[in-house]
Amino acid sequence: MIGRIGLVAWHVFKESVRDRVLYGIAGFAVLLVAASILVGQLTAGEDIKIIKDLGLATIELAGVLMTVFIGVGLVSREIERRSIFALLAKPLPRWEFIVGKYVGLVLTIFVNVAAMTAALYLMLAYMSWGALEVERRAWAAPATDPRLLIAVALIAAELALLTAVALFFSTFSSSALLSVALTVGLFIAGLLSHDLQHFGDIVEVPHAVATFVAAIGWSLPAFSAFSDVKNLIVQGQPVAGGYVAMTLLYAAIYSTAAIAAAVGIFSRREFK
Amino acid sequence: MSAGKTALATLAATVVLVGAAAAVLRARDRGYYIPEPTERLLYLRSGSTANRVFLSFDAMAADIYWIRSIQNYGRDRTSDRADRFQLLYPLLDLTTTLDPYFNIAYRFGAILLAVEEPQGPGRPDLAIKLLLKGIEKNPRWQYPYDIGFVHYWYTNDYQEAARWFERAAAMPGAPEWIRPLAAITMASGGDRQSARRMLNELLSSTEQYIRQTAQRDLLKLDAVDTIDRLNAVLAEFNQKNGRYPTDLDELVRARVLTSVPVDPTGEPFAYDPITHAIGLSPTSKIGALPKKMNSR
Numbered sequence: 001m002i003g004r005i006g007l008v009a010w011h012v013f014k015e016s017v018r019d020r021v022l023y024g025i026a027g028f029a030v031l032l033v034a035a036s037i038l039v040g041q042l043t044a045g046e047d048i049k050i051i052k053d054l055g056l057a058t059i060e061l062a063g064v065l066m067t068v069f070i071g072v073g074l075v076s077r078e079i080e081r082r083s084i085f086a087l088l089a090k091p092l093p094r095w096e097f098i099v100g101k102y103v104g105l106v107l108t109i110f111v112n113v114a115a116m117t118a119a120l121y122l123m124l125a126y127m128s129w130g131a132l133e134v135e136r137r138a139w140a141a142p143a144t145d146p147r148l149l150i151a152v153a154l155i156a157a158e159l160a161l162l163t164a165v166a167l168f169f170s171t172f173s174s175s176a177l178l179s180v181a182l183t184v185g186l187f188i189a190g191l192l193s194h195d196l197q198h199f200g201d202i203v204e205v206p207h208a209v210a211t212f213v214a215a216i217g218w219s220l221p222a223f224s225a226f227s228d229v230k231n232l233i234v235q236g237q238p239v240a241g242g243y244v245a246m247t248l249l250y251a252a253i254y255s256t257a258a259i260a261a262a263v264g265i266f267s268r269r270e271f272k
Numbered sequence: 273m274s275a276g277k278t279a280l281a282t283l284a285a286t287v288v289l290v291g292a293a294a295a296v297l298r299a300r301d302r303g304y305y306i307p308e309p310t311e312r313l314l315y316l317r318s319g320s321t322a323n324r325v326f327l328s329f330d331a332m333a334a335d336i337y338w339i340r341s342i343q344n345y346g347r348d349r350t351s352d353r354a355d356r357f358q359l360l361y362p363l364l365d366l367t368t369t370l371d372p373y374f375n376i377a378y379r380f381g382a383i384l385l386a387v388e389e390p391q392g393p394g395r396p397d398l399a400i401k402l403l404l405k406g407i408e409k410n411p412r413w414q415y416p417y418d419i420g421f422v423h424y425w426y427t428n429d430y431q432e433a434a435r436w437f438e439r440a441a442a443m444p445g446a447p448e449w450i451r452p453l454a455a456i457t458m459a460s461g462g463d464r465q466s467a468r469r470m471l472n473e474l475l476s477s478t479e480q481y482i483r484q485t486a487q488r489d490l491l492k493l494d495a496v497d498t499i500d501r502l503n504a505v506l507a508e509f510n511q512k513n514g515r516y517p518t519d520l521d522e523l524v525r526a527r528v529l530t531s532v533p534v535d536p537t538g539e540p541f542a543y544d545p546i547t548h549a550i551g552l553s554p555t556s557k558i559g560a561l562p563k564k565m566n567s568r
Contacts, residue, residue, distance in 0.1 A: 049335070050335040053331040053332045053334075053335050054332055054335070056331075057329050057331070057332040060328065060329075061329075095278075140373075140375065191328055218294040218297070218298070219290055219294065222297055223328070224328065225297055225300075226328070227328035227330070230328075230331055231330075231331045231371055231372075231373060232373070234331060235371075235373035235374075235375075237373060240304050242300075242303065242304065243300060243303075243304040246296055246297075246299065246300035246303075246304075247300060249296050250293050250296045250297050250300070253289055253292050253293040253296060254289070254290065254293040256289050257285070257286045257289030257290045257293060258286075260282045260285040260286045260289060261282060261283070261286040263278070263282050264278065264279045264280075264281075264282030264283050264286065265279070267278040267279055267282070268276070268278075268279045
């Protein structure tokens, strides 16, 4: 079973790294991380903070673009190319096919995130090397702060969750454009999920309405849950290990839920 | 298992898992306090609205707004528009709402807001408001100290200044010299010696912009010292000759002074022969002098 899932995942990884879209986005991301040095020069102090913010935002944005544009085609492309018939004829349960696809794309995304993180650390090391001691003392956290990896880990968890969502939409929609729209729509709704969860605190509405909206807010994938830690780490503030662990646990459980839903739909789907 | 049963089982699993995920998130939010990056108010041009618009990129947006604040200040300082500096506070407020830990935006932002006309908006009230927001979001001794400094230097309310220095001294990490400073301010507020001491402390700040502002303010104190000496010379001239000089050159011709006195930036002082008042030349780059600064 593990071997079959691994085989599908490896196939997805090999196929994805050949995708020109991936190179375009990764190249753009590395350039943007490098350009953050120039942006840092324009600011009055805190250039290291700005390079870190811009670098982390670039990693997240590029990761989201990669996930959406590759993730939505994971299953629908197989259907479009008719290669799904050959795959389903093989002794490969449908759920293993879905899980393999997911693992393969998550691997691709993680490799890219690692490459972008390395580029960011290189930029920060270069800035730190050229800085005066008095400037270093003014930084809220060291330039090559290893705690940045916590922020990167949470971005990776967010992207793993988004991959599961994209895969879910990919299983029932044969139109790539529709899948992109649905995934991006749910991503934006998820970024606003915190406001929906506390809707009653923000807007004066009847209790029943507030409860209904809050229920929707708690049911949506909470992409907003991953962003707070970035600010804290960049500003050298402490972050509780339990907070990070629970956020990672949330991503793991919700991703499993989305994959289970994808398996449920895919197992009933008929191909003609 | 048939396809129908698999679908049903996965549907049930999905519902249970989404519920479990929501429970984990709720437990996390209840168990760990992360300061809200925004007040829960909805109005236009507010940080809250911006926070929603920028989704998870609020830290980067804060950087952009900080750059805009600096650019706005620089542009307005050289402008002669009546509404200049109007956007400075909203921009700083947005920056610090998007990133409540943006230390330099509070500290340097407060200095920019407090600087008197014509070099700044002359709004110590807004400077204090910004620093109070900093204390609320991220308590550190520098913010109450800066509020004390704004009271000392800009509003000349020495009782308030001493109260804020006391508060700063009581906060974790505050240096030893703040507590005596509070006592001196309370006893003899407005003396140049204490002002010099505070400015010299700011000279050791790690932020270049705070150091530059302190250097400029020290030059202002030098100018006030020179004006005091010139006033004494004028009084002596009047006592000896029964009249005041028509211009400062007359003091040089009478060999009372060796040369026409200049301010620390090299601009000659302005002298009004009618009121006999000495002040900075309108073209001087020092800016407005502190209003009530005793020579003690």
